[in-house]
Amino acid sequence: MVQPLPDRLRETASQTAGPYVHIGLIPHQAGFDIFETTFSNVLVQPDTAGERIRVEGRVFDGADELVRDVLVEIWQANAAGRYNHPADRQEGKALDASFRGWGRAGSDFETGIWFFETIKPGSVEGRRGHRPMAPHINLWIAARGINIGLPTRLYFADEAEANAADPVLNLIEQRSRRATLIARREEREMPTYVLDIRLQGPQETVFFDV
Template sequence: MTELQTTPSQTVGPFFENGLFWEDGPFVVPDGTEGAFRVEGRVLDGAGEPVPDAVVETWQADPEGRFDHPDDPRGPVRWKDFRGFGRAATDAGGRWGLLTVKPGPLPAGDGWEAPHLNVSVFCRGMLVRLVTRIYFPDEEANAQDPVLGSIADPAARSTLIATTTPSGYHFDIRLQGEHETVFFDV
């Protein structure tokens, strides 16, 4: 009888630059859209080093809280050229950025979710995506948001809040280690 051997593990990629690059990806809305701003940040590994070949994808509601999806029960998006989806590859410094507009609040049970961006992160060495959210620091609704409220540790909760910049917002995604971004099991 032959003894079975463990198959060596392998990492995924690096294929993100070649396989997932999309020229219009960083534009959830076209340049020049009223109210548009930039959300920018870095993807960092457990040692705080930049991840140069990651992909950050976002999915969001429009400013009225509607998704660009036919199954949204509140009806179709009424914003011209609003895609609701963005994709940005990181550069050599781990930097990424998107042009978007602030989403509206979303119904959630008996309450509302604060405006946020849903985020997926893909990078070398991960077999599945990581999922998180970006919340805005200037939203009173953050205090009642059921997802933010489910995170008991204030330091962990703060990893989901962007900071304000002159051009919009900054949000670093820390994959591991100190100040690791909260990721959701979906």
């Protein structure tokens, strides 16, 4: 006999991503070799088109303490401004077979620094009105203490004109809050863009509800 469902079902228990997120998702960082294909934080290949760059940063909690076991994923367009996904149907923008546009990294257990070697993306058309968006990289952050991954973006400080017209940045009413998404450029052996992420506090990074 089938029992009737109760009027109200209890919410399924949840838990945070840690502390074993590295073993399951980036095992090579934890010293394990368990996957046939390991997706790393290096997105470029020798024939990938575009300017080679490094993006890096650290993550701080609400007490301004360094979070050392963070998982960061990025998703970005190629140098022509097109995503390597069938849903991207922008006309006149070519795919780059040598660039998947997606990567995963963990923060260093000692320094807390996460980083990717990639290319600077081109401008992508927005969904509404096809307005061009400033070059950017989409980030997703997970760590112990976080029940739901936090999506945000990294914009480039040397794209000031494009940033000023970006439809997503302009949704953020407080200009000072927009600055939490702008990565500064440092001239090193490889051009490097640095963006620290703050989970809480007066300088909290802008996260998106997607």
